[in-house]
Amino acid sequence: MSPMSMVGLRARCCATKASTFFKIRKYTTSSLLKILPEVSEALSSGKAVVALESTILAHGLPHPENINLANDISSIIRSRGAIPATIAELNDLAISGVEKRATKCSTRDLPFVIAKQRAFLKENENKPSPSQWGATTVASTMHLAHMAGISTFVTGGTGGVHRGGESSMDISADLIELARTPVVVVSAGVKSILDIKRTLETLETNGVPTAAFGVDDFPAFFSPTSGIASPARVDSAEEVASAYLSSLELGLKNGMLIAVPNNDPAGASVEMAIQEVLDEANVLGITGRDVTPYILKKVAEKTKGDSLKSNTSLVKGNAAVGADIAVAIANARSKYNNGRENRKTSVFSGLSSTKSIVKETGSFQESNRTKVSSRVVVMGGAVIDLVAKPAKGTRLIPATSNPGSCHESDGGVARNIAEVLGRLGSQPIIFSAVGEDSRGLSLMERMANEYGISRDRQYIKIVSGSNTATYLAVLEEDGDLHTAIADMDVLTQIQVPDEEILSDADFLVVDANAPVKSLVQAAQNARWTATKVCFEPTSVPKAREVSRNDQFMSTVSYAFPNLDELSAMAGTSSLETDDDIKSAAKTVLKRMNVSECHLIITMGSRGALLATKFEMKPFRFKMFEASMISTMNCTGAGDTLTGAFIHALLNGRNEEDAVKEGMDMALLSLQCEDRAIAPTLRNHNIIV
Numbered sequence: 001m002s003p004m005s006m007v008g009l010r011a012r013c014c015a016t017k018a019s020t021f022f023k024i025r026k027y028t029t030s031s032l033l034k035i036l037p038e039v040s041e042a043l044s045s046g047k048a049v050v051a052l053e054s055t056i057l058a059h060g061l062p063h064p065e066n067i068n069l070a071n072d073i074s075s076i077i078r079s080r081g082a083i084p085a086t087i088a089e090l091n092d093l094a095i096s097g098v099e100k101r102a103t104k105c106s107t108r109d110l111p112f113v114i115a116k117q118r119a120f121l122k123e124n125e126n127k128p129s130p131s132q133w134g135a136t137t138v139a140s141t142m143h144l145a146h147m148a149g150i151s152t153f154v155t156g157g158t159g160g161v162h163r164g165g166e167s168s169m170d171i172s173a174d175l176i177e178l179a180r181t182p183v184v185v186v187s188a189g190v191k192s193i194l195d196i197k198r199t200l201e202t203l204e205t206n207g208v209p210t211a212a213f214g215v216d217d218f219p220a221f222f223s224p225t226s227g228i229a230s231p232a233r234v235d236s237a238e239e240v241a242s243a244y245l246s247s248l249e250l251g252l253k254n255g256m257l258i259a260v261p262n263n264d265p266a267g268a269s270v271e272m273a274i275q276e277v278l279d280e281a282n283v284l285g286i287t288g289r290d291v292t293p294y295i296l297k298k299v300a301e302k303t304k305g306d307s308l309k310s311n312t313s314l315v316k317g318n319a320a321v322g323a324d325i326a327v328a329i330a331n332a333r334s335k336y337n338n339g340r341e342n343r344k345t346s347v348f349s350g351l352s353s354t355k356s357i358v359k360e361t362g363s364f365q366e367s368n369r370t371k372v373s374s375r376v377v378v379m380g381g382a383v384i385d386l387v388a389k390p391a392k393g394t395r396l397i398p399a400t401s402n403p404g405s406c407h408e409s410d411g412g413v414a415r416n417i418a419e420v421l422g423r424l425g426s427q428p429i430i431f432s433a434v435g436e437d438s439r440g441l442s443l444m445e446r447m448a449n450e451y452g453i454s455r456d457r458q459y460i461k462i463v464s465g466s467n468t469a470t471y472l473a474v475l476e477e478d479g480d481l482h483t484a485i486a487d488m489d490v491l492t493q494i495q496v497p498d499e500e501i502l503s504d505a506d507f508l509v510v511d512a513n514a515p516v517k518s519l520v521q522a523a524q525n526a527r528w529t530a531t532k533v534c535f536e537p538t539s540v541p542k543a544r545e546v547s548r549n550d551q552f553m554s555t556v557s558y559a560f561p562n563l564d565e566l567s568a569m570a571g572t573s574s575l576e577t578d579d580d581i582k583s584a585a586k587t588v589l590k591r592m593n594v595s596e597c598h599l600i601i602t603m604g605s606r607g608a609l610l611a612t613k614f615e616m617k618p619f620r621f622k623m624f625e626a627s628m629i630s631t632m633n634c635t636g637a638g639d640t641l642t643g644a645f646i647h648a649l650l651n652g653r654n655e656e657d658a659v660k661e662g663m664d665m666a667l668l669s670l671q672c673e674d675r676a677i678a679p680t681l682r683n684h685n686i687i688v
Contacts, residue, residue: 035148039085043149046334048082048326050319051145051153051183054135069312073154073319080323082330085150087141106173107139139177142185142255151244151329152184154322156315157221158257160190160199171202178255179206184244184329186322188314189219189226189259193274193295196226203257204231209247210257211240213321217261222310223271224261234258237321241328242554249528260321264313273302335524372456373504374429375650376421377497379522380414380511380536381488382432382447382460383469384439385676390477407674410443411471413511413536416636416676420643420665422452423681426650429501433461433469433493440468450679459495466490469513479634479670486539488513496522502529507646509534512542516549523555532557533593536642537565544568553591560642561588562602585611586619598655600645600662602638610659624659627667636676640669644681 035043042049052073070086077084105113136144138155145153159172178185189212190196200218203210212218212230220226234240244256277298286294390396390404410419414432421428430453434440444460447453469491473484494514502508508526510519510533526533533555537543543561547553547569559569567575570584585599589611599611607626613619644665648658668678 039083039148042083046330048323048330049085049150049152050077050082050322050326051141051148051150052084052086053138053141053153053155054086065308065312069315072312072316076316076319077154077323080320080327082152082323082326085145085148087136087144105135105140106137107143107177108173110140110143137174138185138187139173142174142177142181142183146181146183150183152186152322152326154186154315154318156188156311156318157191158185158187158189160194160196161202162194164195166198175199175202175206175208178203178208178257180253181255182244182248182253183255184240184258184322184325185255186258186260186318186325188221188262188318191221191274193278193299196220196228200228200231206254207252208254208257209243211243211259213240213258213260215261219259219261220271221314222262222274224263230259237324237328238332240325241332244325244329245332246527249530258321258325260314260318262310262314262317264310269306270299270303270310273299277302335521372429373501374427374457375505376426376507376509376646377429377431377501377505377531378414378418378421378509379431379494379497379514380509381412381469381491381494381513381538382415382430382434382440382443383410383412383471383486383488384443385409385411386470386472387475387674388473389475389479392477395477396474396482409675410446411636411676412469413513413538413639414509415443415447416639417509417511417536417643417646418453419447419451419677420640420681421647422447423677423679424644424647424665425452426647427457428453429457429459429497429505431459431495431497433463433490433495435466435468435490436462436464437468439470443468459497459501461493461495463490463493466493475634481634494518497525499525499528502526502531505529505531506650507532507534509536509642509646511536512538512546516546516552519546520549520552523552527555534558534642534646535560536639537561537569540564540568547588547591550591553588554593556592556597558598558600558645559588559592560600560602560638560645562638563604566599566601581609582611582619582621585609585621586613589613589619600641600659602641608641608659608663610655612655622656622659624663626663634670636669636672636678637666640677640681641666 039049041047074084138153138158141155142153145151158178159174161172161175162170164170190199196218200210209232210230211232211234214233214235215224216230216233217225218228218230234243240256240258247254247256274295277295280298281294386406386408388404388406390402394403396402412432414430418428418430430447434443440462444455444458447458448455467487467490469489470487471484472486474482476482491513492515496514496518497508502525505526508522508531510522512519512535514522523533525531535546535556535558537546537559543565561569563575563581566581566584566588567573570587572580572584572587575581575584581601581603585601589597589599590613592613595615597613599609601609601611603609603626605626606623608624610622610624611619612621641659641662643662645658645662648661649655653661665681668680669676672678672680
């Protein structure tokens with residue numbers, strides 16, 4: 001590139017704001033980065049920003065194609081809702097030959113460039129040196145983008161292991177930077193002039209998540225296929241964003257490489273030329289560091305304009321995908337931050353004579369609530385149960401009055417589970433909502449006084465003008481449910497536990513009573529804090545509704561359906577055989593947490609089935625037979641199993657032992673006629 005070309009590129013980009021620049025500023029002590037206003041404003045407001053390297057423009061293309069491509073890339077990125085930010089070095093770079101031109105600057109060059117500038121300033125009384133641009137490579141662009149807070153970077157192709165690299169050790173610094181800098185790099189894969197197989201093996205060794213976008217084969221820059229299977233496949237920008245944010249949540253320090261196939265027809269002829277030149281190099285005995293320059297020169301000669309056309313096409317395609325990924329990441333972060341801000345203004349109650357409680361807009365707000373922590377947080381329904389049962393020795397007769405007995409007790413799936421955990425000593429925190437009525441206030445008092453859920457652990461919203469949720473159940477003589485009616489409107493007001501509450505929790509337990517959007521938000525918060533999500537489906541209609549949400553289901557590590565709820569979650573009409581049950585379980589497990597997940601399926605008198613999926617391992621199933629006892633009340637048995645199961649996990653048990661102990665605790669509730677949860681659980685703590 002001539003000096004005029006480089007100056008033209010600089011003036012064009014800055015004047016038209018086609019691409020906003022980051023510049024290394026060596027003459028101030030406040031920061032080594034200068035972030036121009038548009039990018040700074042975008043980063044501050046959480047908007048999507050896409051980093052671009054300058055080497056591809058300064059060295060990858062001739063003039064004026066480089067300027068045209070810069071403008072085209074910027075337009076593409078802006079049209080998809082993101083801000084382009086080209087990264088470059090400014091001032092005191094080495095002069096190449098006799099021309100003052102942009103010099104390639106990789107990560108290793110950065111400290112020397114800074115030292116050189118400081119020495120110049122000292123010798124010349126702080127007079128700025130003549131402006132010299134340094135073109136940042138993939139590696140240095142990643143590093144500087146991360147310093148600036150940019151999460152997505154678009155380039156043409158990444159470096160890799162050169163052919164013969166096992167002897168020459170010629171391995172691109174791009175791979176090293178990908179192993180240590182958490183930035184999503186969007187490229188067209190690795191050029192086939194490199195050793196793609198060894199490049200992928202090096203990325204694997206360094207723990208770099210690597211995926212092809214929308215295809216199974218790993219792209220080879222000019223060609224959409226390399227003949228080598230990609231380590232992973234992603235099919236949407238949202239999937240990439242989720243994977244990237246999950247990587248950050250796990251504390252991983254590496255970047256992520258997303259390879260976009262180049263579907264430009266010219267790529268085929270270029271790839272053919274590359275293979276021809278590779279054969280020529282082998283015949284001529286060209287090896288080591290001489291291979292790449294020879295191939296690039298000969299391919300350019302053979303393809304004439306095809307390589308340039310294909311190169312610009314693939315960069316534009318990468319820009320579109322990269323912009324979508326940046327927007328998806330920004331949107332995900334925005335939803336998280338908005339939810340966090342909303343939760344800061346949420347109104348909770350916790351009845352305590354030592355705290356100032358102020359009635360406000362149909363709820364209660366504590367003026368000096370003290371944060372408490374727990375290893376288990378429960379979110380969902382707190383309900384008054386009204387249970388009716390026909391007199392002993394009689395059967396229900398429809399459409400008429402039946403003699404029998406009626407009992408009122410505290411219920412609600414989440415509240416039941418919290419009571420089990422409280423009675424067993426796990427000290428849960430509960431998030432729920434009740435009406436501003438005597439039933440709701442009394443229920444909260446009983447939680448504190450009888451169930452082991454102290455008032456400072458009750459994040460329960462009191463809703464003015466609403467009834468406390470009520471569940472009316474009519475049982476058969478044997479205790480099985482005949483029919484029920486649920487008045488649950490107040491539960492739409494359940495608040496979502498924020499990341500501060502969840503930061504100390506091992507488990508978040510949710511039932512399906514809260515709105516789906518609240519469940520999704522709670523699950524995403526749990527993902528941020530590496531808290532395992534446990535799901536109690538609650539009922540067939542709710543199981544069906546909630547399980548349709550992939551965003552929620554993908555976070556679930558444990559779910560506790562009965563057979564009817566399992567059928568609804570799997571979308572099957574009936575489960576008549578054991579094979580049907582296992583098939584439905586597999587369907588649900590495939591949609592749950594990808595690394596490890598479990599279904600604890602309650603099957604009535606048959607017992608319970610534990611279905612397990614580990615990443616890249618076969619499904620496992622284990623049946624646990626039920627004990628034969630006289631059943632008085634089935635309404636709280638499943639919730640007792642769930643609470644005792646989680647309590648066992650908290651105390652170091654594995655899943656199989658936890659199921660056994662959960663079933664033992666459930667026997668007590670099955671024999672409790674007037675309550676969903678047996679009060680005798682207090683005297684049957686699990687011993688570990």
